[in-house]
Amino acid sequence: MTAYKSLVISVYLTLAFAIFPLFTFAQEHESxxxxxxxxxxxxxxxxxxxxSHGWHFFGEGExxxxxxxxxxxxxxxxxxxxxxxxxxxDTEGEHVVEKDGMRxxxxxxxxxxxxADATAVEFDAEHHPLNASKxxxxxxxxxxxxxxxxxILMILFFSxxxxxxxxxxxxAPKGFNNVLETLxxxxxxxxxxxxLGEKKYMKFMPFLLTVFFFIWITNLMGLLPGAANxxxxxAVTVSLGLFTLVLxxxxxxxxxxxxxxxxxxxxxxxxxxxxxVEGAGLFIKPIxxxxxxxxxxxxxHIIILSLIGLIFILEHAGVAGIxxxxxxxxxxxxxxVAFLQAFIFTILSALFIGMAVEEHExx
Amino acid sequence: MELITPEFGxxxxxxxxFLVLLFIMAKFAWKPILNSVRNREQSINDALASAENARKxxxxxxADNDQLLKEARAERDAILKEARExxxxxxxxxxxxxxxxxxxxxxxxxxxxxxEKQSAMAELKNQVAELSVEIAEKVLRKELSGxxxxxxxxxxxxxxxxxx
Numbered sequence: 001m002t003a004y005k006s007l008v009i010s011v012y013l014t015l016a017f018a019i020f021p022l023f024t025f026a027q028e029h030e031s032x033x034x035x036x037x038x039x040x041x042x043x044x045x046x047x048x049x050x051x052s053h054g055w056h057f058f059g060e061g062e063x064x065x066x067x068x069x070x071x072x073x074x075x076x077x078x079x080x081x082x083x084x085x086x087x088x089x090d091t092e093g094e095h096v097v098e099k100d101g102m103r104x105x106x107x108x109x110x111x112x113x114x115x116a117d118a119t120a121v122e123f124d125a126e127h128h129p130l131n132a133s134k135x136x137x138x139x140x141x142x143x144x145x146x147x148x149x150x151x152i153l154m155i156l157f158f159s160x161x162x163x164x165x166x167x168x169x170x171x172a173p174k175g176f177n178n179v180l181e182t183l184x185x186x187x188x189x190x191x192x193x194x195x196l197g198e199k200k201y202m203k204f205m206p207f208l209l210t211v212f213f214f215i216w217i218t219n220l221m222g223l224l225p226g227a228a229n230x231x232x233x234x235a236v237t238v239s240l241g242l243f244t245l246v247l248x249x250x251x252x253x254x255x256x257x258x259x260x261x262x263x264x265x266x267x268x269x270x271x272x273x274x275x276x277v278e279g280a281g282l283f284i285k286p287i288x289x290x291x292x293x294x295x296x297x298x299x300x301h302i303i304i305l306s307l308i309g310l311i312f313i314l315e316h317a318g319v320a321g322i323x324x325x326x327x328x329x330x331x332x333x334x335x336x337v338a339f340l341q342a343f344i345f346t347i348l349s350a351l352f353i354g355m356a357v358e359e360h361e362x363x
Numbered sequence: 364m365e366l367i368t369p370e371f372g373x374x375x376x377x378x379x380x381f382l383v384l385l386f387i388m389a390k391f392a393w394k395p396i397l398n399s400v401r402n403r404e405q406s407i408n409d410a411l412a413s414a415e416n417a418r419k420x421x422x423x424x425x426a427d428n429d430q431l432l433k434e435a436r437a438e439r440d441a442i443l444k445e446a447r448e449x450x451x452x453x454x455x456x457x458x459x460x461x462x463x464x465x466x467x468x469x470x471x472x473x474x475x476x477x478x479e480k481q482s483a484m485a486e487l488k489n490q491v492a493e494l495s496v497e498i499a500e501k502v503l504r505k506e507l508s509g510x511x512x513x514x515x516x517x518x519x520x521x522x523x524x525x526x527x
Contacts, residue, residue, distance in 0.1 A: 046366065051373060072372075137372040144376040151384050158392035166399035170406070184396055205397060206389035214384065235369035239377035298366070 041309040049229045049301045051143045052091075052109050053084035057226045064089060069145055073111060074136035075102060084139070093121040093129065111137050143236065146228035150218045158213070187212050187346065195350035200357050204350065207247060211240060212346040219297060219338030223331060231341070232297035234290070241290035244349040245283070252356040259360070285352050289345055296341050300334040 055067035068085035077100060084106075086097045093107035096119065103114040105121055112132035114121065122130045140148075162180045165173045173181055187209050192201040218230045230236055258264065260278040262271055307327040311319045507513050 050366070051370060137370070138375055139372055140376070141370075141373060143373055144380070147377065147380050151380060154384065155387060155392075158388060158396065163392045163395040166395050170399070170403060172403065181396070181400065184393075185400065188397070202397075206385060206393045209393050210381070210385045210388045214381065233370075233373060234367055235371075235373035236377045238369045239374050239381060242378075243381065 039309075039312040039315075041306065041313055044309060044312075045302055045305045048305055049232055049298055050109060051141045051228070051233060053087070053106060053111070053139055053141055054089070055142045055145055055226075055228070056089075062089065067145075069142065070140045071104075071111060072138040072140065073104065073113070074138055075113060077102065080104075080135075093132075096120065105132065107132075110134060111139070142228045143230045143233055146221060146230045147218070147236075150214060150221060150230070153217055153221075154210075154213055183213075184209060191343070191347045191350050195347065195354040196357065197354070200354075203251075204247070204353055207243070208346050208350055211243070211349060212342050215240070215293065215345055216339055216342035219342060220335070222297065222301070223334055223338065229298065229301050231293055232301055234294045237290035237294040240293070240345070241286040244289060244352060245286040247349070247353050248282070248286070248356045251353060253359075255360045256356045256358070285348075289348055293341050293345050296337055300330065300337055303330050304334070 053071055054069055057065040057067070059065050066085070066089065068083040071080075071082050071084050071086075073080045080099050080102060082097060082099050087106040088095050091106050091108055093105040093112065095105065096114065097104045103118070105112050105114065107121065107129060111134070112121065112129055113135045115131045115133070118131040121132055124130050157180055162173065162177045162184070165177050172178065188201070188205065191212070192205055192208050195201075196204055215231055221227050222229050222231060252260075260282060261275045263274045263278070266274065304327050307323045307330065310323045311317065507516060
């Protein structure tokens, strides 16, 4: 009975997630001044998978429900901070914010600093600003805020939850803590130990566990309506991939470097060729990691958004009858992908690190 | 914000956030969790090993018990057998003794019967002899009541003695 109940609840929840964006777009396009405007699917999708300086939930313009987030800019005159709400939801570079004697505009979520004498942005033929330049943008954007949320969740789940249980008890935890522990053990027994070996896995467990749960929880959070697309952002995956690269470079042993740049057991004239290939491979591996995660997560979001967008492109509510079940199907699939990508990123990181620290038996 | 151009700000924050998260989780979550899990696994393994040992010990004990039981049973059987033998021997001995005693009694009885018989015969003979003597006396007295008869007799006796 409870199993049936929870199934029904989860189906409803998933349905809600799939349909939710529909309402938000519907509302966006019901507002009078934009009702006439042509629906631009690409713009809508890019807006939803991209980062932004405020956390927009629903609504349009001044009436929208948007969580203002701090904008932090590093200019040659020092740090400048203000809330994103000062742009008044403008992303076309029209609303100028004056701060510390400098003028800033938000142009498609890029913050530009206007030149000293300018009061409005001027564009060239390709819509590039002529009289403005980009300062270093260290803002707490929607993605950074979502990242903080993941961090808070992880600390709550593991430090406050599971670790506290373990400090007090020696027996296995129950309920949610047990689920978490099973997952921790999954990372240890299915990822770390097979790839790194019994002797060396402990050193890399903190990284592997952190990266696994960070990616997975962030992926799942990204499936919630109104959530950010953090792991589908190339900057995030580049950072994560670089961590793996640094771990490979720092922990690579003598054997590893020898096998990379002067492969034993092959004719000497092949060695330089292989060194080039292996040397390139050293960087291609983490690059593949960052592209895989970014592309998979972004693709999932694009598919769901495209299916929902179909309703507005075809301008017929009946399309929802097809679009919504499809979007629901993809959303469920994305739940799997969320786990799968976290798993793949972690296991490949472990594999690459494992190759770098492996003790070769000498031939 | 382009799709495939990494934003510096986000990269910056991701790196900082991840490093801080890594530090916090390593210190306050993963280390205590993994240590505790390892300790628990160790204790489970120990418990399993000791259970296995106990099982083996039990088995040994049971085997010992069985051995003991078997020995005890064998001993009992031996004792019983000995007792039975003893009993049989005792019975055999007793019956033999009894037979010997009986034989002796019978033999004694026979002998005493013989003796009695002999003494009875002897007495009988004596009696017969006495009786004969008396009869002979009486007969003689009657036969030798006259002188003639006495002479006749003496002559006859003398005649007989000459013959010898």
